[in-house]
Amino acid sequence: MVERVVPEGQRRRRRPTKHGAVLSERLIIETALRLVARHGAEALSVRRLGTALGADPSSLYRYFRNTDDLLLALADEFVGRAQQGWRPSGDWRADLREMGLRIHAVYLANPQVALLAAHRTTGRAHETAAVETILGILRGAGFPDPVAVRLYHAFVDQALAFAALDAAALALPAPAREADEAVWLAAYGKLPPDTHPNVAATFPLLAADMRDSGYPFALELMLDAAEARLRG
Template identity: 70%
Template sequence: MTERVVPPAERRRRRPTKQGVVLSEELIVATALRLIEEHGAEALSVRRLGRALGADPSSLYRYFRHTDDLLLAVADELIGRTLRDWRPTGDWRADLRDLGLRVHSGALGHPRAAVLSAYRVTGRAHEIQAVETILGVLRGAGFPDPEAVRVYHAFVDQALAFSALDAAGAALPKPARDAENAVWQATYARLPAGTHPNIAATARHLVADMRHSSYPTALEMLLSAAEARLFEIRGRA
């Protein structure tokens, strides 16, 4: 896709496509998300999208200027799905934990799209809502504005980094994933204590733990550090 664009008022296609559907941004994004999961980054082409939608590829320019514009819309859709049925409880730590786990789970549900988009800043409606929501949780908990931003930054970067890391693993073919998991049992669990005492002492824990994401543990560590910082701030007030 190139830098062409149609004014918003003229974007909506009024006639059904060959498959009997009316094009919309939502339909294009949903189709792009499905194709990315099926075919990877190469799915983001006008020709492939047009074929999947039963539409003339040029009609996509009514909605998106180029493929990167579409990718940002896909990234924003993933954020929107995270927030869709989330409701705050008033417990800032529980609320952030829930949000973080939702971000991570959403990435694992669409691993190829997450790998492509986890590091992007969309500036779109769902991302703006997420930034507003998380900052609201932190400010409501009593974090001063500079601290709220620091914790927000660490929280979001941690969630997205683990999302990209674990999504990349989930996007591997199953035989490759199984082979990597088997290394902990086949290699690490057999290293002798004489040469590798620390690995040998913890081998059974490595075998059990390393096949799972460490994000929940890392998230709890971050929340504990944030809570300790909030206690410190309150103690000085």
Template identity: 70%
Template sequence: MTERVVPEPWRRRGRPTKQGAVLSERVIVETVLHMVGQHGADVLTVRRLGAALDADPSALHQYSRNADDLLLAVADEFIGRAQPGRKPTSEWRTGLCELGLRVHASHQAHPQAALLAAYRTTGRDNEIRAVETILGVLRSTDFPDREAVRIYHACVDQALAFAALDAAALALPAPAQAADLQV
């Protein structure tokens, strides 16, 4: 599991930074998504993120150790966005298919960031909750644990592979997308 600098419930500043920004992990992740979506992955540095948040870059270390830790937060955010509104079903195939489609859709909403995050294992709260949900669905069908884990990996790997592949296509410049569609 990822070691945290500051536990999640305490990751909120009660007062603004010297520059006036009130930071939280949510604000930081949303800013990362916006920056990468607007300007591509190359712009993601702690210095630029600090500037976008109107905060000293050193203040970001309260929320993450480095840029890679930020990417793990983004990956976990995509997984978290796939979960609300999901309705449990007694049919395990339907449940796994729905969750896979939700994960795919959450990645397609931010294709540039999805390219950076789709292949990562975060060990964070949303990912753990999703893993437990999927394994719970599979265990409810009386699959032995080894089989449940094998099916879990097949489903998750396939959903994330399609999410990354489709995100890559969406992240292409418009002329390249049009050329690919024409072919």
């Protein structure tokens, strides 16, 4: 793609696509999300999007400068979905917990897109709203601005890092994912206590816990540390 985006007021396509839909930024984003979920990163191309939309691929230039611009829109869409329906409770810890779990859950619902977008900074409307909201929670709780900024940074990076890690596991082909899960029984379950006493002693708990994401517990540890810092 080349950089020749048409101003927003001039974008609307007069004629429907071959599929009978009127081309729009929303339709392109939803179609791109669907394609990437099914086919991975290679689906994010002008040609494949044009085919799926029933439109001339060049018409996408009216909405996005290039495929990276579209990817940023997908990332911002996920941030927006995480905020849909969220309302502050007035309890800073509960609000941060819910926000973090929402971010994590949205990315895991579409792991292929998470692999492409979890590490990107969009500067778009949904992301800027999220930054404002999270900083507002922290400053409203009484954290000084330097601490609020550091906590914001750690909180968001933790949520997105776990989202990318867990999404990578979910995006594996089923045989590979099942093989990874079987390692805990096939390898760690057979380690003898004389050479690996700690693994042998904790193995039933270890094997059960490693089936799930470590994010909820890591989030609580971060909130514990933040609360201790606030009280101190």
